[in-house]
Amino acid sequence: MLTDKAIEKLSVDAKRQHTVKQKSDDDEKRGFGRLIVRAQPSGNVRFWYRYRQLNKWVFLELGAYDRKGEAGLSLAGARLKLQELIAKRASSNDGDLKTHLQEEKQTHRLAVERHRKAIADEAEQAKESTFRKLLETYVEYLEKLGKQSSKDVRSLFRKNVFEAWPELSAKKAADVTVPELTEVLRKMINNGIGRNTAKLRSYVRAAYTLAMQASNDPTVPVSAQLFNLTQNPAASIPALSQFNRTRDRTLDAAELGYYIRRVEQLPSLVTRSLILLSLYLGGQRPTQLARVRRENLDIVASTVMLFDPKGKRTSGPRQHILPLSSKAISLFKPLLHLNQEILFSSDGKVNIRIETVSNAVTQISNDMAESGEARSPFEMRDIRRTCETMLAAMGVSSEVRAQIQSHGLGGVQNRHYDRHNYMTEKRHTLDTWVKKLARVRAEHKLPK
Incomplete structure (x- = not known):
């Protein structure tokens, strides 16, 4: 059975005799293969997994040896990794471990590529994060929370922003200015819908606030983080409280x-x-x-x-x-x-x-x-x-x-x-x- 002391002695012998030295671990059951340690004259010591496949010896490298397991595998770490490979070999087709590992590597590579593409797509989406998309994201957030107001908010945005100001709706949310938003609200006030004007200003401010706080709030959808906002144009506009009249009508x-x-x-x-x-x-x-x-x-x-x-x-x-x-x-x-x-x-x-x-x-x-x-x-x-x-x-x-x-x-x-x-x-x-x-x-x- 391999020990740290035996491995270190093997390395000393390899250096002294200027030849490769090899020793196997006898800790495994017959038919599952062996943990092998090879020591080079240069002092390089590495672990291998040796097993028979179709009457031929197959060697899979596990990694370099390091007694403390910091710069490489400790003996215990090598044995643990060996057990994982034995289990994978048992579950692979015809015990073809190399093919199994290659397929795993390919699967991992594809997953990494998909992840990178997703990040790239998100970055591209961020470049095209429009004012309309920001407001729609806010409505979706309200719907997710089950807010009754979500339908009214969606309707308010559609009538007074998307349909009334298509060019502004298509503009990047980060580029919308205070004067532009003020003009939207002024038009609504001139049309005699002061109460809805106050509501729209409040909802737009909330939408910007949501996106600006998204990176610090795990409850906010990921899509709200893609607008790269640095300011909230609605926050600079007065609250229009004169239109928020409290009703006091009661029936006798x-x-x-x-x-x-x-x-x-x-x-x-x-x-x-x-x-x-x-x-x-x-x-x-x-x-x-x-x-x-x-x-x-x-x-x-x-x-x-x-x-x-x-x-x-x-x-x-x-x-x-x-x-x-x-x-x-x-x-x-x-x-x-x-x-x-x-x-x-x-x-x-x-x-x-x-x-x-x-x-x-x-x-x-x-x-x-x-x-x-x-x-x-x-x-x-x-x-x-x-x-x-x-x-x-x-x-x-x-x-x-x-x-x-x-x-x-x-x-x-x-x-x-x-x-x-x-x-x-x-x-x-x-x-x-x-x-x-x-x-x-x-x-x-x-x-x-």
């Missing part, structure tokens, strides 16, 4: 009573149920409620699970579980009878378009304003604010209201310390809320 009891009556007259079961459930569940966001599937509904436990992707979450939407009153269950049951996995769907294949729901509420608002049932028109989002305001007037704490409407729950206390599920409080509040709505509805009837 009479308006809400008439609203319920009119919603109940909508011909579409799906649209009608979604709007009413949004109200009876304490002002839920219709966009989130519209995504409820059969599996999210538990009639036995009287609960429904929504998913809230809003806020700066990177770990996916937060589960938002709500208790169901008997009224809410009665609204869900007809949807279950449609025998669809997607509850709020006209064809069972895709979710109802939120624009359909919004348009229905807008039509009801216009009809109520025209008939004098409402003091002024309102929007679908005003219903959520109305619920919050009325619940507060009923004495429901801000904490419970936040749990019902799933807002303001991203703070340190709620994320890390408060593990109470508030189900009892939510059930009591929503049961009381349903009774409140029943009284409001009963006191305000539509003229026949």
Whole structure:
């Protein structure tokens, strides 16, 4: 059996006798080959793997010998490498280890070439990283996070940048200037869409920020790293806060009573149920409620699970579980009878378009304003604010209201310390809320 001492003696003998000296390791089983060490007169000592193939001796070089294993293979390292080759030979065709190793080398070479080509392609793509590609990458990032706003952002970019400014869209993102972006926003303001102008400026700034931070953030897609940005042109433009007006419209009891009556007259079961459930569940966001599937509904436990992707979450939407009153269950049951996995769907294949729901509420608002049932028109989002305001007037704490409407729950206390599920409080509040709505509805009837 080979030892370090024996190898060193072999090297000394080779130098003294000016001839090649060879010694085999007897540590291997018969038929698997041997570890051979060869010492040259020059002092060069190398390990070899010797085995028989078709009645011929085959030698494969393993590497130079180094007792410490730093500048070459130690004896233990050589034996380990030998075992790897024995295993590869056993798994190769006809025990042809040399061919097997050549194929491995070829495979590795091709993999290296593919990797280099991919890097070259990415470098080429970086040279052509346009403003449009930057904005599209940002939308894809929002979609990956499950952000509800992604569709609106894509539409905003398409209408006000890609279609309105094709030459700017094709320009390198790194070369877009502050005056050019300012001109885009000025045109939108002149067209009377100030709110969307503020949104566009905010989204463009976020897109540039995403790309500029991509190299330090592993959650950002690799494609965002290819723009070679050094500045954010949107960051130099004022926030246009004058266009971000906060709405304060709420419905009073009479308006809400008439609203319920009119919603109940909508011909579409799906649209009608979604709007009413949004109200009876304490002002839920219709966009989130519209995504409820059969599996999210538990009639036995009287609960429904929504998913809230809003806020700066990177770990996916937060589960938002709500208790169901008997009224809410009665609204869900007809949807279950449609025998669809997607509850709020006209064809069972895709979710109802939120624009359909919004348009229905807008039509009801216009009809109520025209008939004098409402003091002024309102929007679908005003219903959520109305619920919050009325619940507060009923004495429901801000904490419970936040749990019902799933807002303001991203703070340190709620994320890390408060593990109470508030189900009892939510059930009591929503049961009381349903009774409140029943009284409001009963006191305000539509003229026949």
